Amino acid sequence: MPTPKTPLSRRALGGAAVGAAAVTALGAGAPVAAAREEGERPFRAATGRRHSRRPNILFILGDDLGWADLSSYGSPHIRTPHLDRLARQGVRFTDAYSGSATCSPTRFSLYTGRFPGRTKGGLAEPIADRSVGLEPTHPTLASRLRDAGYATALIGKWHCGYLPDYSPTRSGWDEFFGNFGGALEYYSKLGLAGEYDLYEGDAPYKDLRYYTRVLTERASEYVSREHDRPWLLNLNFTTPHWPWIADGDEEASAEIVRRIEAGDRSALWHQDGGSIEKYREMVEDLDRSVGEVLGALKRSGREHDTLVFFASDNGGERFSYNWPLAGNKGSLQEGGIRVPSLLRWPARIDGGQVSDLPVYTPDWTATLLELGGARPDPAYPLDGTSLAGYLLRGEEPAERDLFWRVRGERALRRGEWKYYRGKTGRDQLFHLTEDAREQADRAPYEQERLAALRASWERTDAGLLPYGG
Structure with missing residues (x-):
């Protein structure tokens, strides 16, 4: 276990002036992992709780969200009340990492529980063509949980290979609604090569509304259903990934579409667009969207029995607030791989807690398999370590390498x-x-x-x- 750190209330740094104060208070020599919200306490497993039901699992990923882009992680200008509430109701991890520094390798590490470099598709950083993907024969989080009796669905960004060879429905998910590629224009659903990229299963699905709205509706519908067995929902937003288009920016959307249709392969990168203010709009929209899905879950009556996990797939990009971390997406410096990570499971885990245990993406795969009563395939040993003993039984994790x-x-x-x-x-x-x-x-x-x-x-x-x- 890491050496205990001295608590430091973020709000004590000066409320609205936290941005300027944080630069002084959290300089190069300060223990950033110690920053805690008011009322948070160091994590301690609620060992007296007993609950026999396997949890539903709602695993939410933001896309290119920086470590300090949530107000509960210190953002001075972005307000994320729904995600902050999720943190207060569960555990906030200060030293949590993604499995890699870019999109698809991290998703490989989550879906397989193994290092991206174990598979050919994981070597692409990220996948940009149709030559590689997650092989359907490889066991996944979804396939192992499905074999253990779970219903499984993936809504949103897949980015682990393209049709006809690769798809979530070939890798253990019963249902898929989303995009195959790494990025798409939020209204037209056009991808990097100008292809239409919104699918239901393996068939194109036409919906030209703002993408985050569409995914939020689908996810809310899924968690509201009458399920006859536990379920896994991977909800993978593309927000706040470029292009820098917020809900309502239809003129900006039309201009990017015009450039795509004219053959401009760089249009989606949107290097001539975006701003800190536009990025703020996108992150706050992500927060509202997560809040809508959690609201639907609460109304379903299954909130108590559902494990909700939220994280980013890697560090932030151009407009992210990563202070005091160095580096960003694509780099193995802290700013490229340390990510905001929140976990809530009311049936088994107390709220208002913060953990500085170093953890990363493949650990969550191992953890969720154990909690769901699923065994890893011995032919494909996991690289992650299950945290179930730490979270539920108060076991001290052995020191290991990330x-x-x-x-x-x-x-x-x-x-x-x-x-x-x-x-x-x-x-x-x-x-x-x-x-x-x-x-x-x-x-x-x-x-x-x-x-x-x-x-x-x-x-x-x-x-x-x-x-x-």
Whole structure:
């Protein structure tokens, strides 16, 4: 377990002036993971609770949402009351990470519970063509839970391969409604190559309303149904991924569509658009949408028995608020992989708690399989560690390594220490509790520790598929 940290109330930093104050109060040497909301307490399992029912699972992903883009994580200008309420009702994780620094590799790590580099499709960072994907023969979170009696659905962004070879319905999900690619224009549903990209199952589905609205309606309908068995719903929003279009921006949408139809393959990247204010609108819309789905869940009467998890698929992009973390999407610096993560399960877990346990995406796969009574396939051993004992039984997790690899970068976290090699090729070592911004390189003074962490990284890397080309 990490060394205990001193609590620091974010609200005490100055309310509306928190943005300016945070820069001073949470400088390069401050323990960012210690920041706590008023009323939060360190996590402690409610070991006296007993509940025999397996949970429904609502697993929600935002897209390119930065670590501090929620007000409960310190955003000075974005207001996220629904997600903040979710945090107050459950556990907020300060040191939670994505499985990779970009979209599809993280999704591979969630769906398989394994490092992206275990599979050919996971080597694409991210998938951009139809040559690779998540092989239908590979067991997934959905397929194992379905075999254990769960109904399964995926609503929103898939980004693990394209038709005709790859699809959620070929990988364990009973139902799919969403987009196959990494990005789409929010109204027209046109993808990067100008293709229409909204599907129900494997068939195109026509709906030209703002995409976040459409996904919210579908998810609300799913959680409101009369289910005769426990269910898994992966709800994958594209918000706040580019293009920078909020609900109502139909003129901006029309201009991007015009450029796409004229053959401009860069139109969706929207590098000549967006702003901090527009990004704020998109994140706050995501918050409202999550609130609508949670409201539908509450009205269904199944809130108590449903485990809700919210996170981002990787670090934020151009307009994200990541302070004090360095780096953003695509990088293995903290800002590229540390993500906001919230968990609520009223039947088994007390609210108002914060955990600084280092965890990452493949851990949630292992955890949900255990909670759902599903066994991993022994032919495809998991790389994640189940947190069920920590969350429900108060077990102290053994110290282990969190491993990442992307082209040109490597990283490994062990306890409070992080080994990092960026594109400069220089090995660096950071003590994250004291230096979350990764500015004070301790490698020259901790050669033995650096060597041990580097050797661990290289042992894991040796068992993965090599990058090609």
